[in-house]
Amino acid sequence: MSATATWAERYIERFQFKLVPLRGKVPIGEAWNDDKNLIGTVRAARGYCHANIGVCLEPSGLVSLDADDAEGARLVLAAEGLNLDALIAVTPTIIGRAPRLEFKAPEVKLGRKAIVWPPRAEGEKPVTVLELRAGRVQDVLPPSIHPDTHRPYRWLTPPRDGFPPLPESLLRLWLDFDAFKHRARNRCPWAAPEPEPKTQRSTGQISQSARHGPSVIAAFNDAHDTVAILESHGYVRAGRKRWKSPNGKNMAGVVLLPDGKVFCHHMSDALGDGKPHDSFDLYAHLEHGGDVRAAVKAAAQVLGLNRVSA
Numbered sequence: 001m002s003a004t005a006t007w008a009e010r011y012i013e014r015f016q017f018k019l020v021p022l023r024g025k026v027p028i029g030e031a032w033n034d035d036k037n038l039i040g041t042v043r044a045a046r047g048y049c050h051a052n053i054g055v056c057l058e059p060s061g062l063v064s065l066d067a068d069d070a071e072g073a074r075l076v077l078a079a080e081g082l083n084l085d086a087l088i089a090v091t092p093t094i095i096g097r098a099p100r101l102e103f104k105a106p107e108v109k110l111g112r113k114a115i116v117w118p119p120r121a122e123g124e125k126p127v128t129v130l131e132l133r134a135g136r137v138q139d140v141l142p143p144s145i146h147p148d149t150h151r152p153y154r155w156l157t158p159p160r161d162g163f164p165p166l167p168e169s170l171l172r173l174w175l176d177f178d179a180f181k182h183r184a185r186n187r188c189p190w191a192a193p194e195p196e197p198k199t200q201r202s203t204g205q206i207s208q209s210a211r212h213g214p215s216v217i218a219a220f221n222d223a224h225d226t227v228a229i230l231e232s233h234g235y236v237r238a239g240r241k242r243w244k245s246p247n248g249k250n251m252a253g254v255v256l257l258p259d260g261k262v263f264c265h266h267m268s269d270a271l272g273d274g275k276p277h278d279s280f281d282l283y284a285h286l287e288h289g290g291d292v293r294a295a296v297k298a299a300a301q302v303l304g305l306n307r308v309s310a
Contacts, residue, residue, distance in 0.1 A: 001046055002048065002049065003143055004048055004050065004051060004052070004053055004143060004144070005045060005046055005047070005048040005049070007053065007141070007142065007143055008039065008045035008048045008053055009042050009045040009046055011045075011055065011141065012039070012040060012041065012042055012045050013042060015060070015159070015162070015163075016040075016060070016061075017040075017055045017060045018035075018038040018039070018040045018055065018056045018059040018060045019038060019039035019040070019045070019048075019053055019054065019055060019056070019141075020032055020033070020038060020039070020053065020054040020055065020056050020138045021039070021048070021050045021052075021053065022050065022052035022053055022054050022138075022140065022144065023050070023052065024052060024147040025052070025054075025140055025146075025147060027054065027138060028050065032138075033056050033136040033137075033138070035059065038056055038059065040059075051144065051145060052140065052144035052145060053140075053141050053144055054138035054139055054140045054141055054144070055138060055139050055141055056136060056137070056138050057105070057133060057134055057135060057136070057137055057138065057139060058105070058134065058135050058136050059136070061104060061105050061163075062102055062103065062104065062105055062139070062163060063102075063103050063104075063105045063106070063110055063132070063133060063134040063166055064100055064101060064102050064103065064131075064132075064133040064134075064139055065087075065100070065101045065103070065130065065131075065132060065133070065170065066098070066099075066100040066101075066130060066131040066133055066139075067084060067098050067099045067100070067101075067129075067130050068098050068128040068129060068130055068131060069098070069117075069127055069128065069129045069130070070084070070098050070099060072115075072117065072127065072129035072130070072187075072188075073115075073129055073130040075187050075189075076115060076129060076130070076183075076184040076187045077130075079183065079184075079187055080169070080173060080180070080183075081169060082167075082169055082170065084099075087101060087167070088101060088156065088157060089157065090157070090164065091103065091157060091164060092155065092157055092158060092159035092163055092164075093155070093156045093157040094139070094140075094141070094142060094153055094154070094155060094156065095153065095154055095155075095156045096140060096146045096149070096153045097146060097148060097149055099156065100139060102139070102159070102163055103163055103164060103165065103166040103167075103170075104162070104163040104164060104165050104166065105134065105166070106165065106166050106171055106265070107265055107267065108171075108175075108263075108265060108274050109134075109135075109274050110132070110134035110135070110174055111134055111135050112131065112132065112133050112134060112135055112137055113131070113132040113174065113177045113181075114128055114130070114131045114132070115128070115129040115130050115131075115180075115181060115184045115185070116128050116129065117129055117185065117188040117190075117191065118188065118190075118191045120190055129184065132170075132173075132174050132177070134174075140153055141153065142154050142155055168255070172255070172257050172258060172263075175257065175263050175275075175276050176257050176258065176259055176261065176276055179258075179259050182194065182196070216296050216299050216300045216303065217280045217296065217299070219299075219303055220279060220280045220283065220299040220302070220303065221278050221279045221280050223303065224279040224280075224283070225279065226256070226260055226261065226262050226277070226278065226279050226282055227256065229279055229282040229283060229286065230243055230254065230262060230282065231243075233246070233282075233286045233287075234246040235254055238252035239252060241255060241256040242254065242255055242256070243256075245264065245266045245269045245271075246269075247266060247268045247269045247270075251265075251266070253265035253266045254266070254269075254271070257276055259276075260278070261276040261277055261278050262276065262277045262282065263275075263276045263277070264277075270285045270286060270289075270290070271285055271286075280295065280299065283295055283298075283299065
């Protein structure tokens with residue numbers, strides 16, 4: 001049995017991984033991430049004949065942080081209160097060309113996200129600083145050979161006791177990625193900062209354009225607080241930034257994000273759809289059963305607007 005087959009057998013026995021045959025870093029075959037094409041039994045692992053191997057994240061219960069540009073990743077994460085090296089010390093981490101940290105996937109479904117900086121100079125490629133990896137994508141595993149360095153991938157921090165949960169601080173960045181992406185882009189040392197996205201601010205008067213659906217939503221968000229809406233619908237505070245859901249089995253799974261939006265971890269809750277919610281979203285879900293058109297019309301009446309289009 002080959003060395004890679006031995007590793008594959010261990011991965012399946014210890015962690016119930018769903019494995020992917022690789023050529024370099026590229027999966028072999030079409031529909032490689034379909035369940036039927038993944039390697040998930042010891043018997044199949046023992047017959048493994050390829051040099052490189054990967055793990056398909058979602059069916060293996062994993063998500064990962066790939067620090068493609070380690071120094072850049074340290075910079076943008078430090079600005080968010082996260083220490084990359086401290087995370088590496090306590091998180092199973094694979095080294096190929098750069099560190100990749102593997103976490104137990106949270107209950108909420110996540111997707112792949114990337115922080116990319118502009119090219120350093122004309123004619124160069126953009127710089128991928130880090131990737132937040134989730135879904136039916138694959139991560140290369142040891143003892144695969146890196147196609148660029150021609151050296152084996154290795155566990156810098158081995159998964160002796162399994163994989164830790166994704167830290168809440170990292171989950172918040174994932175869930176509110178657009179805001180994180182903008183902040184991270186403006187940490188680029190060689191590129192001019194991009195302006196803050198324009199937002200409509202309340203001036204005490206409603207303009208003619210604010211009488212239409214999208215601006216009704218913006219005006220509603222300006223005038224209403226997410227926390228107040230939550231608590232008026234029976235969500236009970238259980239900490240500075242957490243609440244217990246009326247439908248959440250007494251768990252404090254409703255979280256206030258840095259931008260003021262709310263995320264709910266309870267799939268049984270009306271808000272548990274895997275997305276962060278602003279004040280209008282809460283209003284639409286909790287008072288109008290998710291009917292956005294009805295919520296826009298009702299919000300327009302609350303705001304004293306005469307003309308509404310959803």
